[in-house]
């Protein structure tokens with residue numbers, strides 16, 4: 001079997017085009033321009049790249065974008081003050097604090113200060129809690145994009161065995177909850193899982209989000225599985241996913257590439273969440 005490539009770049013482009021149209025409409029009808037504020041602390045080069053991509057995508061769909069680039073020495077108190085300011089700013093419908101944050105700043109405390117309706121990352125405990133409860137919530141961007149990518153194959157998720165490799169609050173845990181909501185039978189594997197291959201060989205859907213380059217080998221994948229790779233590690237100057245791509249292509253039915261798979265969807269979903277937050281202000 002040679003896997004069909006799930007083209008996250010193309011799918012996200014289509015989504016962004018739809019968002020762009022909706023942004024024009026609400027500007028015209030309600031005189032509201034959706035606005036996103038991104039906050040980044042410190043000098044992590046990859047994080048600066050992602051923030052730059054967010055800024056560019058935001059303006060390309062006609063949204064208002066504001067980026068606050070703060071020095072490494074920024075204190076938690078200073079960051080909270082900025083968030084309070086953005087919470088009260090009517091131009092801003094979405095606030096996002098890029099992670100990882102430098103040591104000494106508690107991500108959960110920071111996220112809990114963002115107004116829930118502006119928490120376009122969906123990291124606030126109220127949004128995570130509502131997601132867990134199956135109530136209305138803002139859904140974290142990467143897992144939301146992962147579900148879109150799986151659905152783009154036309155396959156049904158209901159009743160399938162899904163294995164999520166990775167248990168981060170940003171990707172693994174919410175992806176597992178979303179798959180469960182789609183009626184998959186979900187297993188979460190992680191760094192302490194004893195026999196990863198044993199679990200993976202039963203998986204109709206694999207979501208790899210562990211940040212360990214090529215941890216998921218081709219011979220761990222069941223014939224015909226859908227493989228979603230959310231890993232992005234730079235190895236020798238090259239971006240490498242969590243899946244051994246060339247070997248996995250020989251057994252999977254569908255697979256996402258790295259780059260060009262999950263990454264672009266993360267940004268498209270961020271724009272979608274920001275648009276939704278702004279639409280709540282349209283009366």
Ligand SMILES: Nc1nc2c(c(=O)[nH]1)N[C@@H](CN(C=O)c1ccc(C(=O)N[C@@H](CCC(=O)O)C(=O)O)cc1)CN2
Pocket residue numbers: 049050051053096097098099100121141142170232239258259260261262263264265266267
């Ligand atoms: N506050 C947040 N921080 C982080 C998030 C997040 O959703 N919210 N996710 C990741 C990083 N991330 C967005 O912030 C992100 C990662 C990768 C991509 C992407 O499009 N990658 C491209 C390749 C880009 C490159 O060349 O380096 C791809 O995979 O094709 C977008 C967003 C951690 N932090």
